[in-house]
Amino acid sequence: MLPKLEFLKKKIDFLATRPAWAGQVKFHSFENDEVIVLVRNRFVRDWIKENFLPELEAELATIPGSPIGIAFKVEESHPVSKSIPNGTAQSALDLKFEEKPQVTPQVSQRPLPPSEVQRGLFHENLKQKHSFDNFVVGAGNQFCHAAAQAVAKMPGKSYNPLFIYGGVGLGKTHLLNAIGLEILKRNPRARIIMVTGEKFMNELVHCIRFEKMADFRKKYRDSCDVLLVDDVQFIGGKERTQEEFFHTFNHLHDLQCQIVLTADKPPREIAGLEERLRSRFEWGLIADIQAHDLETRMAILKKKADDDHIPLQDDVTYFLAQSIKSNVRELEGSLIRVHALASLAGKEISVDYTRDVLKDVLGSVDRVLTVEQIQKGVAEYYKIKLGDLTGKRRIKSLALPRQIAMYLCRKHIKSSFPEIGEKFGGKDHTTVLHACNKIQNALQDDNRLKEQVTSLESSLVH
Numbered sequence: 001m002l003p004k005l006e007f008l009k010k011k012i013d014f015l016a017t018r019p020a021w022a023g024q025v026k027f028h029s030f031e032n033d034e035v036i037v038l039v040r041n042r043f044v045r046d047w048i049k050e051n052f053l054p055e056l057e058a059e060l061a062t063i064p065g066s067p068i069g070i071a072f073k074v075e076e077s078h079p080v081s082k083s084i085p086n087g088t089a090q091s092a093l094d095l096k097f098e099e100k101p102q103v104t105p106q107v108s109q110r111p112l113p114p115s116e117v118q119r120g121l122f123h124e125n126l127k128q129k130h131s132f133d134n135f136v137v138g139a140g141n142q143f144c145h146a147a148a149q150a151v152a153k154m155p156g157k158s159y160n161p162l163f164i165y166g167g168v169g170l171g172k173t174h175l176l177n178a179i180g181l182e183i184l185k186r187n188p189r190a191r192i193i194m195v196t197g198e199k200f201m202n203e204l205v206h207c208i209r210f211e212k213m214a215d216f217r218k219k220y221r222d223s224c225d226v227l228l229v230d231d232v233q234f235i236g237g238k239e240r241t242q243e244e245f246f247h248t249f250n251h252l253h254d255l256q257c258q259i260v261l262t263a264d265k266p267p268r269e270i271a272g273l274e275e276r277l278r279s280r281f282e283w284g285l286i287a288d289i290q291a292h293d294l295e296t297r298m299a300i301l302k303k304k305a306d307d308d309h310i311p312l313q314d315d316v317t318y319f320l321a322q323s324i325k326s327n328v329r330e331l332e333g334s335l336i337r338v339h340a341l342a343s344l345a346g347k348e349i350s351v352d353y354t355r356d357v358l359k360d361v362l363g364s365v366d367r368v369l370t371v372e373q374i375q376k377g378v379a380e381y382y383k384i385k386l387g388d389l390t391g392k393r394r395i396k397s398l399a400l401p402r403q404i405a406m407y408l409c410r411k412h413i414k415s416s417f418p419e420i421g422e423k424f425g426g427k428d429h430t431t432v433l434h435a436c437n438k439i440q441n442a443l444q445d446d447n448r449l450k451e452q453v454t455s456l457e458s459s460l461v462h
């Protein structure tokens with residue numbers, strides 16, 4: 001029994017590293033031929049069931065022995081829906097705008113929705129071009145996108161707050177903005193404030209200085225239906241700002257006004273963030289955006305080029321997406337730069353021209369990687385010892401990471417087969433050749449392997 005249990009645990013933990021649902025599932029237990037998987041909340045459970053259940057079942061079917069069922073256990077220890085009994089309650093938005101007779105006293109005391117003119121003020125920071133329609137969904141952002149849509153469809157009712165985090169240029173601000181636009185589309189009278197953590201602080205400082213705190217509170221507490229805070233990590237360590245934000249948060253949350261936050265890190269890793277805020281940030285749904293895979297980067301580039309009427313050949317799209325791996329903003333910036341220079345020079349955008357124009361940007365990407373970095377990255381990714389990667393043990397769980405590491409060395413450092421063999425504990429060059437060919441072929445049709453390799457590549461480059 002024990003080996004099977006161990007095996008199952010490993011399998012689920014391994015599945016949990018997939019970009020599509022990164023970190024959202026955990027092995028819980030194995031009882032009565034059923035593996036119990038722990039998920040953070042109902043949203044994650046339903047989302048995985050809807051999208052990935054057949055895949056999960058197929059994975060489990062590969063385990064020899066009696067058939068294994070799958071069940072989900074929901075963690076949810078925070079007061080997410082404390083004021084939403086049986087899913088029948090109205091959110092603050094519905095109450096105000098549908099003019100229901102039974103408004104709660106708290107909500108009915110809020111000022112009436114502002115006039116057309118005033119409304120413009122609330123939405124000045126929303127950009128039309130950063131909508132859901134313009135957002136390309138791929139494995140790395142699929143979960144975040146689903147969470148953002150759920151919140152935009154039912155603000156204040158599903159998960160509050162929604163906390164989105166991820167590296168630079170991966171689309172956090174875009175998604176936040178898209179939530180605002182979507183809510184506005186569904187309810188043009190919604191008062192949406194989109195603000196950065198930094199701007200929130202600057203406004204606060206201004207209001208303290210000119211004794212306008214009443215205005216500040218009126219804006220953020222009484223005249224706001226949806227609060228979108230970008231880069232909230234900025235308020236870490238700023239005492240007074242956190243104090244004010246804490247009260248703003250509580251006030252809006254009690255009224256079931258939707259709050260969405262973005263940051264570059266999960267709440268517990270934000271330096272100087274007060275405990276009481278951290279715990280509130282974790283009440284709702286936490287979703288991380290991971291680096292995009294090659295195909296998603298290509299799709300984003302294509303979309304961007306189409307939107308801006310930039311003629312972009314497939315080979316150039318591939319070249320750009322292949323060269324700039326982790327940051328969409330850089331990818332877009334490069335496209336714009338190449339396009340601008342090509343139009344000025346009256347040239348066509350070809351791969352050679354692009355390589356030439358971007359040589360500074362691209363050069364730095366290739367230079368940084370070493371065999372040791374690749375080995376370290378692969379060992380960490382597959383949770384094996386570095387020594388096992390360069391050692392001789394021939395078990396399957398080590399063979400694949402070893403072959404992937406060799407393949408990545410060949411691809412990114414362009415070392416010769418004997419050189420790579422040398423660095424992997426003196427292996428014969430034919431072993432390296434075999435490994436590289438095997439991985440290259442497997443990547444053609446094994447999507448899971450492709451996901452792993454792509455996510456490894458993006459983490460290595462940055």
Ligand code: ADP
Binds near residue numbers: 169
């Ligand atoms: P972040 O806030 O995470 O640093 P942004 O939201 O500012 O990143 O995104 C940087 C640029 O990349 C923006 O122009 C955005 O529109 C674009 N972008 C990022 N991800 C996507 C995506 N999935 N689809 C379309 N555009 C994207």
Ligand code: MG
Binds near residue numbers: 174231
């Ligand atoms: Mg941003």
